[in-house]
Amino acid sequence: xxxxxxxxxxxxxxxxxxxxxxxxxxxxxxxxxxxxxxxxxxxxxxxxxxxxxxxxxxxxxxxxxxxxxxxxxxxxx
Numbered sequence: 194x195x196x197x198x199x200x201x202x203x204x205x206x207x208x209x210x211x212x213x214x215x216x217x218x219x220x221x222x223x224x225x226x227x228x229x230x231x232x233x234x235x236x237x238x239x240x241x242x243x244x245x246x247x248x249x250x251x252x253x254x255x256x257x258x259x260x261x262x263x264x265x266x267x268x269x270x
Contacts, residue, residue, distance in 0.1 A: 195264045198241050199257060202234040216258040228252065231260075238264055 200214040209224055220226040226234070231251055239246045244267040254260050 195238070195242075195261045195268075196257070198238055199234065199260055199264070202237040203257075206230055206233050206237075214257060216256070216261065218257045219255055220257070220260075221255070235260065235264075242268055244268060 196216065200211060203209060203214050203224060203226070204211050207224055207226055207230060213224065218224055220231055228251065231254065232248070235246050235251060238244060242264065244264060246267070250263065254263060
């Protein structure tokens with residue numbers, strides 16, 4: 194569920210194809226996202242899942258997998 198929401202947001206915000214977004218994709222290198230793009234993507238996840246997003250933590254997220262793991266952790270709180 195988290196991956197699908199994240200993938201759909203990346204597709205919408207970055208204009209990438211859905212099949213370009215994998216768990217191993219890096220935000221900057223593979224998908225061309227900058228920190229503002231990533232913030233927008235996770236802001237959407239915040240709204241969908243009612244999460245608290247730590248903006249400092251965003252800076253350390255490099256891959257889709259890391260973001261999915263982070264979202265799952267935040268859902269448990």
